Amino acid sequence: MAKITYIDHDGTERVVEAQNGETVMEAAIKNSIPGIDADCGGACACATCHVYVDAAFMDKVGEQEEMEKSMLDFAENVQENSRLSCQITVSDALDGLKVTTPESQH
């Protein structure tokens, strides 16, 4: 289990109890977090679950695979801490994770 805070582009924070094994995207969708579309449902096919990961957690969210890297390369407003949230799996190590959602996923 991990407490994850989703911050939208206006700065509003929403805290969710995420289960180990699900993804940061799934925890968001289940809890109706705005700002994450996840059209493909987690297949790493659409790049609509883009988030910015809090600096303190960058080394805990795991490495990007090649697919994700090249998908993100074409997303809008990409930063160094950009990730696709469907590719981050929740574990105890992510307790306290904060991610910010971009203004638009398209």
Added chain:
Amino acid sequence: MDLTDAKRIVVLGGGQAAAQAIQSLRMGGYDGELTLVGAEAALPYQRPPLSKAYMKGEFAEERLYFKPAAWYEDNNVDLVLSTRATAINRADRTVEIEHGGKLDYDALIIATGSRPRNLPIEGANLEHVYALRDLADVERIRPQMVAGRSIVIVGAGYIGLEAAAVAQQMGLKATVLEMAPRVLARVTSPVMSEFYENEHRRQGVDIRTETSLSKLEGTEDGAVSKAVLSDGTILDADIVLVGIGILPNEELAKDAGISCNNGILVDRDARTSDPRVFAAGDCASRPLVHFGRSGRLESVHNAIEQGKLAAAAILGKSRPVEDCPWFWSDQYDLKLQIAGLSEGYDQIVVRGNPEDRKFAAFYLKNGTLIAVDAINSPPEFLASKKLIMSGAKISADILADTSISMKEIAAKASAA
């Protein structure tokens, strides 16, 4: 018709389009009665994993659900599951449902999806002969997917090939039968067909094109055991999976006098010939604005988009963007991403080398990009989505030149 004073909205169906419509209605501020009538027992769920990871048993059913049960309660959505709608009475604006009962509506969204085509042959009713469309199908198929068994898959479309990949990876002996001269003949070019045929054969799948199934034979206890092919070959068949396309569930609309033609006809707002009735997803035939024609799209993107379009029209909001159609398919470690509709292309350009299992086939018409099939190549897919929407002219030489990045190509085309 202005429906902004609608107080009772009924959504028929429990798939992607229905789930999106109710979500968009609630997120869009609709606070009236909202009822979803679904034929299946499960909460609305995603179908794509059924022929992929879920079939392999890689995750639990709950992970397929768009929303947990609590969401429907919290959002005051009345779920009527395991229940089919049986008639639409447009004059008194009611929907009749199974097990008795009538629902009143001010606006109705039909998102009833599609159903698999049946195989009209002898033996099609034997046990262990399946279609692959919903959760219940997978629950029946999965216990039979035991290493060493023989599975005969009829139809080499995306569902058939995805299932073949799963079966092969699970240690079954998979044979795919396709009537056409090549796999994926209905949906893609010979370049892609050849690539997938080679890939599946390399993985050990027996692909037989220009071959159909003549009949199935069973054991004494009524289970399938042999498949007799059009060329006389007899194959062992412990499992038969039929994936020969789908038919739109348009009958409710048709019987109610709503215009249909291989799908429920809708306008750009997903509105049918009855201004209070909308249709979304597999069952709807819609204007394909970037392609100058109408048609049905069997895809997640289409279901989501039309769910949003219908909700926006009912709420009197401005029309959401009609995006470039897109699709994906996962087979083995190959991710195919498709943007656009390739029908009617007059030129194919291949970028990269299929042997590297990372390449793209671009489809052009009169010098304009209309579609791409991208294998393990997200940049080609994502750049093409934008290029197709822009309608910009683009040269075949540049597309084929892997020394120029897709970002540069996209920038050049939009500047031209």
